Amino acid sequence: MNFDKSLFLFINHLPHNVLFDGIFLSLSAIGSLGAIWVILGLTFFFLEKKKDYHFFLTLFFSLVATFFLVDGFLKPLFARPRPDMAIMDSFSFPSGHAAAAFAAASILSFKKKKWRPFFYLLAILISFSRIYLGEHYPLDVVGGGIVGYVISGIFLRKCKNQSAKIKAYLKTQK
Secondary structure, rough: HHHHHHHHHHHHHOOOOHHHHHHHHHHHHHHHHHHHHHHHHHHHHHHHHOOOHHHHHHHHHHHHHHHHHHHHHHHHHHHHOOOOOOOOOOOOOOOOOHHHHHHHHHHHHOHHHHHHHHHHHHHHHHHHHHOOOOOOOOOHHHHHHHHHHHHHHHHHHHHHHHHHHHHHHOOOOO
């Protein structure tokens, strides 16, 4: 825990100025409730010629599951105070922003492989913003990223299984 706090202090005490504060506040805001990920998912969905409803639903429901698991179960279970003790409305571990970011980045990367570096860079920057802004310790963000990645794996497996069943069913109907 001492390493986690020391790393938090190092990151949180990086130069704060109007430019950096604006960038990281914006990244944190677009990461709230997975908003940027839903927007990206919808954008790719509507740009597709052949609509993949299963894939978009996989993204959407993985974000919903991440939210309920992190905020409804894990945060109250661990009850770790946030670095800024004045924020008492929620706990710190794991980071919901990081969990949603890595769940969505993983799922979107599965569908849009060319965009993978962008998705993961965005997830890292959103997660980093939470430390920079003093909302989370580094281990909160790492824990959230792991939770999101695991949830995405579960949902991607489920999506692949459903797609295979649908394809098999459609073949029998010909």
